[in-house]
Amino acid sequence: MLKSKKPLIAGNWKMNKNLEEISKFVDVFLKSGVENNKKDVLICPSYLHIEFLIKKLKPYGVKIGAQNCHFREKGPFTGEVSAPMFKEIGVDYVMVGHSECRTLRNESNENINLKLLNVLKNTMHVVLCVGETLEERKNFRALDIILNQIMIGLNNVKNFDEVFIAYEPVWAIGSGKLPDLEDIKNIMKNIRDFVRKKYGIRAADEIGILYGGSVDSCNSSKILSIKNVDGLLVGSASLNIKEFIKIIKS
Ligand code: 13P
Numbered sequence: 001m002l003k004s005k006k007p008l009i010a011g012n013w014k015m016n017k018n019l020e021e022i023s024k025f026v027d028v029f030l031k032s033g034v035e036n037n038k039k040d041v042l043i044c045p046s047y048l049h050i051e052f053l054i055k056k057l058k059p060y061g062v063k064i065g066a067q068n069c070h071f072r073e074k075g076p077f078t079g080e081v082s083a084p085m086f087k088e089i090g091v092d093y094v095m096v097g098h099s100e101c102r103t104l105r106n107e108s109n110e111n112i113n114l115k116l117l118n119v120l121k122n123t124m125h126v127v128l129c130v131g132e133t134l135e136e137r138k139n140f141r142a143l144d145i146i147l148n149q150i151m152i153g154l155n156n157v158k159n160f161d162e163v164f165i166a167y168e169p170v171w172a173i174g175s176g177k178l179p180d181l182e183d184i185k186n187i188m189k190n191i192r193d194f195v196r197k198k199y200g201i202r203a204a205d206e207i208g209i210l211y212g213g214s215v216d217s218c219n220s221s222k223i224l225s226i227k228n229v230d231g232l233l234v235g236s237a238s239l240n241i242k243e244f245i246k247i248i249k250s
Contacts, residue, residue, distance in 0.1 A: 004040055006038060006039050006040045007038075007039045007040070007224060007230060007231045007232075008039065008040045008041075008042060008164065008208060008210060008230065008231030008232075009039050009040070009041050009042070009231060009232050009234065009244075009247055009248050010041075010042040010043075010044065010065070010093075010127065010166075010210065010212075010231065010232065010233045010234065010238075011041075011042065011043045011044065011234050011235075011238025011239075011244055012044045012067060012095065012098070012212075012233060012234065012235050012238065013043065013044060013045045013046065013067075013238060013239060014067070014100070014235060015046060016046075016239055017045065017046070017049065017239065019049065019052065022045065022049055022052060022053065023056075024241075025241050026053070026056045026057060028241045028242075028245075029057070029062075029241060029244075029245070030057075030060065032245050034245050034248050034249065035057070035060040035061055035062055036061075037248050037249060039231075039248055040061075040063060040231075041061075041062050041063065041248055042062070042063040042064070042065050042092070042093055043057065043062060043063070043064055043065070043238070044064075044065040044066060044067045044093070044095055045064070046067075047066060047067075047081055050064055050066060050086070050089065050091060051089055051090075054089065054090045054091070058090060058092075063092040063093055063125075064090070064091060064092060064093075065091060065092060065093030065094060065095060065125075065127070066081070066086045066091050066093070066094045066095065067095050067098065067101075068094070068095060068096065068098065068101050068115075069081060069082060069083045069086060069094050069096065069115055069118065069119060070082050070083075070115070070118075071111050071112075071114035071115045071118060072114075072118075073118065082118070083115070083118040083119045083121070083122040083124065084122050086122070086124065087122040087123065087124055091124060092124060092125060093124060093125040093126070093127060094115075094119040094124055094125075094126055094127070095126075095127040095129060095166075096112050096115040096116050096119065096126060096127070096128055096129070096153075097109075097112040097115075097116075097128050097129045097130065097149065097153060098129045098168075099129065099131055099168060099170045099173060100173075109148070109149055109152035109153055110152060112128070112149075112152075112153050113152055113153050113154070113155045113156070116128055116153055116154070116157070116163075117156060117157070120157065120159070120162055120163070123162075124162070125162045125163070125164065126162060126163055126164065127164040127165075127166050127210070127233070128149075128150070128153045128154070128163065128164070128165050128166065129165075129166045129168050129212070129233070130145075130146050130149040130150055130153065130165060130166070130167060130168070131145075131146065131149075131167055131168040131169045131170050131172075131173075131213070132145045132146060132169055132170060132171075133145075133170045133171060134170070134171035137169070137171065142169075142187070143187065143190055146167065146187065146190075146191070147190070147191075147194050150165060150191065150194060150195075151194075151198070154195075154198075154199070157199075159206075160195070160199065160202075160203040160206040160207045161206045163206070163207050163208070164207070164208040164209070164210055164230075164231070165191055165195075165207060165208070165209050165210070166209075166210040166211070166212050166233040167184075167187055167188065167191060167209065167210070167211055167212070168211075168212035168213045168233060169213050171213075172212075172213025172214045173212070173213045173214070173235065174214070174235060174236060175213075175214060176214050177214055178213070178214050178215075178219055178223075179213075181222060181223070181226060184211055184223065184226055184229070185226045185227060185228070188209055188211070188226060188227070188228035188229055189227070189228055191209055191228070192204050192207075192209060192228045195207050208230040208231060209228055209229065209230050209231075210229070210230060210231045210232055210233045211223050211226075211229050211231075211232055211233070212232065212233030212234065212235070213235075215232050215233070215234045215235075215237060215247065216237045216243060216247070217237065217243050217246035217247050217250065220232060220234075220246075220247040220250040221250035224250060232247065234247060
């Protein structure tokens with residue numbers, strides 16, 4: 001399945017919403033007609049709600065994703081879910097390396113790379129999340145950290161058509177703080193240049209680069225108009241259906 005060239009608006013719901021809230025979200029979403037917008041829409045709910053959303057929204061072209069997966073395909077890993085299990089139920093996208101997973105689960109770049117390869121092997125799209133902490137930024141190490149996460153995260157990838165990188169500064173997540181637009185532009189350019197140098201022109205053209213961290217309906221169109229930004233990864237603003245629709249329309 002090749003990636004479409006439309007901008008991607010992805011909602012990461014994290015550990016939020018119950019079935020009743022999701023049903024209301026789906027009703028308003030479908031009434032708004034926004035699924036026919038000129039953008040691809042991806043929603044990543046909790047694992048438990050994936051199948052429900054696949055039934056309700058996938059027929060309308062909305063992509064449904066998982067927020068993480070295990071780096072092995074099966075085995076004695078209590079509480080974990082593997083890439084083939086997601087594929088089997090119709091998942092289109094899997095996120096790997098979100099900063100909350102890196103921190104809470106102590107995930108290494110090497111483990112994240114194994115997850116990413118597993119997702120691709122199971123013919124789904126993967127969203128590799130990268131980003132620097134505030135301390136790293138203050139020490140002028142942001143770019144080094146990000147490019148190192150990308151270099152290890154993409155190790156052994158051969159085809160980039162199913163790959164997205166989401167640049168999410170850790171300090172911008174859930175904080176209401178957005179980097180300067182010039183900063184975002186600079187990091188995005190550096191990411192694209194890095195992919196071009198390391199993997200070639202075709203890879204740089206095929207890979208999608210998203211921005212995430214305190215995106216809302218007031219800043220979304222400005223961020224989307226930055227060169228090299230192919231879409232947005234939205235956290236808390238994607239939980240509010242009115243906000244999310246405004247972002248998709250932006
Ligand atoms: P917020 O949009 O709430 O800052 O979260 C961003 C995020 O973590 C998306 O993956």
